[in-house]
Each structure stands twice: as structure tokens, then as C-alpha cells.
Amino acid sequence: MSASIQQPQGRPVADEVLSDTDSTASDHLDLTNDEEWQDVEPDVESQPMVGLFSADVYPDVRSMLKASKEKYNFDLRKVIKELDLDFLGSIKLVNYIRSEVKAGNTKPDVSSRTLFEDDIYMKPVLEDDALLYSLEDLDDEPENAVEGKQSETDKERNAEKRVLELQEELERLRGQFSDYRLAVQRSMNERLLEDEGPSSSSTSEREVGKAADRIQEADSDYFTSYAYNAIHESMLKDAVRTDSYRDFIYENKHLFKDKVVLDVGCGTGILSMFCAKAGAKMVIAVDNSNIIEKARQIIYDNGFGDVIKCLRGKIEEVVLPVPQVDIIVSEWMGYCLLFEAMFDSVIWARDRYLAPDGLMVPSHATLRIAPLADPDFIASHISFWHDVYGFNMSSMLEGIHDEVLVRTTNPSTVAADSAVFLDLPLHTITTEELTFVKDFQVTLKEDIDALDGWVIWFDIFFMRSCTSKLPENAIPVQLKKEGFVAFTTGPDGPETHWQQGVLLINRGEKEPVPLKKGQVIKGKVGYRKKEEKSRLLDIEIQWDAEGAEKGDQKWSLQ
Incomplete structure (x- = not known):
């Protein structure tokens, strides 16, 4: 799900994975005695x-x-x-x-x-x-x-x-899966936004229980949506995403040689196989979707059955065969980076299993925002409904400004250089820091007739050490010139399956105000889960263009 100076060579990840517990480690890593390795044997047409x-x-x-x-x-x-x-x-x-x-x-x-x-x-x-399935x-x-008798x-x-x-x-399945996942997400949202009535002390326990049930059902739908082929095909065909992971792993085989790697949310197992091919001693691939069954077969078919161990379940609930790992690799990124809340699980795995000098892959992320001025998009997406073959269909506009749109934005419609509003050092950031309000400031690089909305995207970086620092306002294309692996999901880069988050401004009956080149827009961006443990995301933006244009609006990503 996701979107990566020549720096002094970082300290190599420790070879002593299990430090002074070598005898225990030998027991854990004695693959001949691990009955669960039988999982990778082909099991054609035998699913109960x-x-x-x-x-x-x-x-x-x-x-x-x-x-x-x-x-x-x-x-x-x-x-x-x-x-x-x-x-x-x-x-x-x-x-x-x-x-x-x-x-x-x-x-x-x-x-x-x-x-x-x-x-x-x-x-x-x-x-x-x-x-x-x-x-x-x-x-x-x-x-x-006849069972078993096919010629x-x-x-x-x-x-x-x-x-x-x-x-x-x-x-065909790609299109059908898109429809299916949309329906699942719509169902999730309806349950999460269900009106439960006023709370009271006498009903608080019941209300908490109902909320927990809704979250559990939504969580089940989330993992179900990743059991089908189409979403994995879309991610694997995203060359920006997949090539970045492959390039970092293959170009830094010395970091993976003889190491124990944890792949959180392994999907089809592609990242696990990259790590195994780079020389990892053991790769633990974890996923709570039924895709894990296909991953087992894929891993067996490609000859990695003796290196990669597949575990079905949430990372918070499965039991790993080792007490700690050297590297955690995961493609956890969602739309606008934090949609789906998978990063929460990656942080949990980091705090529970990663060795003190272990490596997170990727290692850093940044969130960016820029103003949007796109009259053609407004005409086709908003104004269109006022006159459809001579009929007024304005009722179709209800709620149209309330949701984040996932779109590919033309760079020419981005009216200012983007600003970073959140840095995420993956080795140290906490889940509490994923709910935030951050300041930003941008300067218009051209005259615009109207500020139509905002565009949000993220950049991903792969540094070679847990102590590596990301340069301030790091730009992926610049770091790549210096030999590092990084990528952007922004309008100026090759298109990715994440595209960008487009947040259109709802003006109601208020007419937009033209803005001039050089005008400074200051504001705040807030991210918050729809409710505790929800995978849905609310984004709020406040802005002020030197008094000429002000606003405060909230959008949902669902």
C-alpha cells in the first residue's frame, strides 16, 4: 500500500541477533524441527x-x-x-x-x-x-x-x-475489485458513523461495547479487502513503489546478509523474497488476510521455503519464532500516508521486536501540502451538476466537498511550491504523534482566479542506518542523485497507485477571491482518526492568505 547524501556509512546492524541466548536461538532457528514449515508445502485444491x-x-x-x-x-x-x-x-x-x-x-x-x-x-x-476466494x-x-482423477x-x-x-x-477483476473495495469501505463508514444516541452513565458500558463491535467488524472488512488479487496486482505494478524497495534491498545486501527480517503485512511476499534473495538468514512474513495462503505457495514455488516463514494473524497477536529481529520491512503507506492506520501496527512491531540498533525499511517519510487552482477540474466535477442536459442536478453536490478525493493532479494546477508539514522518523515516532495539528506556509508562484482546494502527498526515504538523519526539506529526486533510494507520490513525480489527496474548498454561496503571485498563505493541518482505533481519517485545514482569503474546513478519507 505504499509510496524512498552520500552519508557516512552507518554502523552495521548487529550480527548477534539473540546476544547471549545462542542456545535458545539455535532451538528457534532449527528449521528441521519446526513443524510449521510444512505450511509451505503445496496444497492444491484442499482448502477447507x-x-x-x-x-x-x-x-x-x-x-x-x-x-x-x-x-x-x-x-x-x-x-x-x-x-x-x-x-x-x-x-x-x-x-x-x-x-x-x-x-x-x-x-x-x-x-x-x-x-x-x-x-x-x-x-x-x-x-x-x-x-x-x-x-x-x-x-x-x-x-x-472425480476427486484426484483429472487427466x-x-x-x-x-x-x-x-x-x-x-x-x-x-x-476484469481489477475493475470488479475496485467496486468491491469501495462497497466494503462504504459499509465500514456507515457502521462507524452510525448514530448511537446520547450517552449516559447508565449505558456507557453498552455504548463502549457497541463501538468496539463496530471497530472489529470494520477491521475484518479491511483485511478481507486485501484477500483479492486485484489490489496486489495494482501495488506490484506500481514500479515506483516496488522498484524502490527492491533497489534498496539489493543495493545494500550487506545490511541483510545473515540477518533476521520481519515483513509486516507481507501480502504476496514480494518484499520477503527480496530480503531472502539479498541473503537474509530468516524472514518472518506476517499478514492477517487470506493472501497469506497464496504467499506461502508463491514462496515455496520460488525456492525460499527454507528461509521465509509465513504467519497468519495480526502482528500484535501472532507469536514470532525469535525474540527480536534485525530489520523490519513493511509497505504500510495509505492514501495521504496515514489512511488505513497500518503504521500503528508497524510501530507496535518496532517497539516489541526490533533490536536496539535495528533498521526500519523505509526509514523516513514526510507529508507535504500545496494549494490547488484548477478551474477545469471544478467545472467538470462541481459546476457540471448545475446543468446536465438542461436539467438542474445540484442535489448531487450534497457532501461532495466533505470527502478527500484520490486523484492524479496536473503539476500546472499546483499554485505554490509544497511545504512539509510533518516529518516521520520511523525509528522513533510514536502512535500518539500520528494525531496532530501542524503549521505550514506556502507562497503563490503565480496569479490565480481562485484557491480551489489543497493537495496532500507524501515522500518516502530509505536510509542505511537507524542513526541516519534526513536533511531538512529533503527532496527525493535530489537524494537519488546522491545515491540514496527515495520516491515521491507528488504531482511532479511518476504516477503511483496512491496518487494525491485532493481536498476541494466548499464556498457555499461565497464567491472566491483572486490571489496574486507572491502572496503568502499560512495555515494548519490536522490529522485525526474518525474514532479511536478506526482506520478512517479526518483531515482539517485552516488557512489565511494575508486576510484576503480565509477558511477552515474538515474532510474525511474513507
Whole structure:
């Protein structure tokens, strides 16, 4: 999820990973005695599957589908085909059936797709429902196959068919996943903003419990959204992001040689494999999404099964096989840097597991802000609704200024050089410092007819030592010229999957004021979670352009 002087060579990370506990370390690192290493053995088509109409657990999707046909006269493939359901429609169908069965109806009506079109059926009825992760493969399941008896010819035919369809399928799933994740995030937001009524001392415990339940449900949705291929494809294809991690690891193999590395939120395992290839002695890859199962197989297929250990769960809850690690690598960055609150978990892992002289990869981040003057965007995104084919659709503007838009901004619309409003030294920053109000100041570099909004982005830096200091107002492109690894997610750099956060100003009936080149705009930027432990983010900006233009507005990132 994320977005990196020739400096004196930093002190090498300590080789004595476990200091004076060598005998204990040997026990931990004796891979021949670690039964959990069997996890990386290939386990083709053997993921346990809960039945559609019962609590029975079947060894794989084929067995479950067969039982549904024989015991309950229900053919899931046939229904999906007859209703011409796409991937999202199939998800809704499964959740609709499970919700009906849960309510006591073992013969749900599936005669029309209109019965389960509501987005409520995007939310899994079963936590970690393995069937939802198998829907994209149903077309490849031979209907009359006997368990374990598929012929070599059939396998070759299916493989050839899959290769021919792969590109089309990936593009389709990318679009479908975007819709799915949007629906999940909308559902998260609705629950988190649910009106619970006035609090009182007599109901405080119940209210706290309800809030905790909402957070837990939202957290589950968050990890579910990372179980699908499309989001990982998007991140892996972000060359700015992935190349930066690869370049730093491969160009500094001496830092990784014989070290123990922790990969927090490993996803497909790409960063773990970079570290293993660079010579790490042991890499612990942790993820709480079902993607960890695919990561295990990927790691095994690429020959790193004896180096990389995959653990399923939250980093705060899993038990690592070692008491401390030399390096923590993680791609934790969200939109406007802190959306999704994954960095909280990385900080927890740092404080719990990182050796005193250990290395954070990346090591530093900065948040930047700049004023936006983009009349074309305002015309197409805002003014458009006032006259649509001669009709007034202004009601569509309700709430349109309340949310942070994730967009790619044209550099020509950025009306001033950006200002850093927060430095994040990853080795020392605390979670408390991620809720803040910071000052900023920018100077307009051109005349503008109106201040239309603000643009926020972040820069990422990879320094070689935990004691390395980031130069003041560091610019990634300048550091890269000096041999360091860094990247920007700003308008002036190559596009990344994070793009930029665009915060449009809501003027109501108030007309904008033209501003002149050289005018100074001073202000404050505040970041705050929607509520405690929420992954959603509120951003507030106050600004004053020498009295000519003032404002104070809050936006939500959800």
C-alpha cells in the first residue's frame, strides 16, 4: 500500500541477533524441527470449505459443490451461469444464500438476481469464507470430475485455456475489485458513523461495547479487502513503489546478509523474497488476510521455503519464532500516508521486536501540502451538476466537498511550491504523534482566479542506518542523485497507485477571491482518526492568505 547524501556509512546492524541466548536461538532457528514449515508445502485444491446449507466442512470446493447438488439439489455453477453473474454478483449470491440459511430458510429463492442486488450482500456472512476466494476458479472446475482423477490432457487443456484468458480476467477483476473495495469501505463508514444516541452513565458500558463491535467488524472488512488479487496486482505494478524497495534491498545486501527480517503485512511476499534473495538468514512474513495462503505457495514455488516463514494473524497477536529481529520491512503507506492506520501496527512491531540498533525499511517519510487552482477540474466535477442536459442536478453536490478525493493532479494546477508539514522518523515516532495539528506556509508562484482546494502527498526515504538523519526539506529526486533510494507520490513525480489527496474548498454561496503571485498563505493541518482505533481519517485545514482569503474546513478519507 505504499509510496524512498552520500552519508557516512552507518554502523552495521548487529550480527548477534539473540546476544547471549545462542542456545535458545539455535532451538528457534532449527528449521528441521519446526513443524510449521510444512505450511509451505503445496496444497492444491484442499482448502477447507463450509457447506452452503449446513455447518459441514468439506476438504475442497469440489466436494462442497457436489454435496450441495446431491443433498440439497442446488447447483451453484448452474445458478451463476443462468443468472449471468459476474464476480461481484457471485459474491452477493453466496452471501445471500448463507444469510437465508442462517435465518432458517434452506430453500432460498434464486430465481432472479434482483433478490440479492443490495450491497448488504457484499459483507461476508462467514468470516474468512473460503468459498468467496474460490469463486473466480469455479469455471475451471470440471463438473463431472472425480476427486484426484483429472487427466493430464484435461490439466493441459485447462492450463492453456487459463493462459489465453488470463489477461482478460485480470483486467476484469481489477475493475470488479475496485467496486468491491469501495462497497466494503462504504459499509465500514456507515457502521462507524452510525448514530448511537446520547450517552449516559447508565449505558456507557453498552455504548463502549457497541463501538468496539463496530471497530472489529470494520477491521475484518479491511483485511478481507486485501484477500483479492486485484489490489496486489495494482501495488506490484506500481514500479515506483516496488522498484524502490527492491533497489534498496539489493543495493545494500550487506545490511541483510545473515540477518533476521520481519515483513509486516507481507501480502504476496514480494518484499520477503527480496530480503531472502539479498541473503537474509530468516524472514518472518506476517499478514492477517487470506493472501497469506497464496504467499506461502508463491514462496515455496520460488525456492525460499527454507528461509521465509509465513504467519497468519495480526502482528500484535501472532507469536514470532525469535525474540527480536534485525530489520523490519513493511509497505504500510495509505492514501495521504496515514489512511488505513497500518503504521500503528508497524510501530507496535518496532517497539516489541526490533533490536536496539535495528533498521526500519523505509526509514523516513514526510507529508507535504500545496494549494490547488484548477478551474477545469471544478467545472467538470462541481459546476457540471448545475446543468446536465438542461436539467438542474445540484442535489448531487450534497457532501461532495466533505470527502478527500484520490486523484492524479496536473503539476500546472499546483499554485505554490509544497511545504512539509510533518516529518516521520520511523525509528522513533510514536502512535500518539500520528494525531496532530501542524503549521505550514506556502507562497503563490503565480496569479490565480481562485484557491480551489489543497493537495496532500507524501515522500518516502530509505536510509542505511537507524542513526541516519534526513536533511531538512529533503527532496527525493535530489537524494537519488546522491545515491540514496527515495520516491515521491507528488504531482511532479511518476504516477503511483496512491496518487494525491485532493481536498476541494466548499464556498457555499461565497464567491472566491483572486490571489496574486507572491502572496503568502499560512495555515494548519490536522490529522485525526474518525474514532479511536478506526482506520478512517479526518483531515482539517485552516488557512489565511494575508486576510484576503480565509477558511477552515474538515474532510474525511474513507
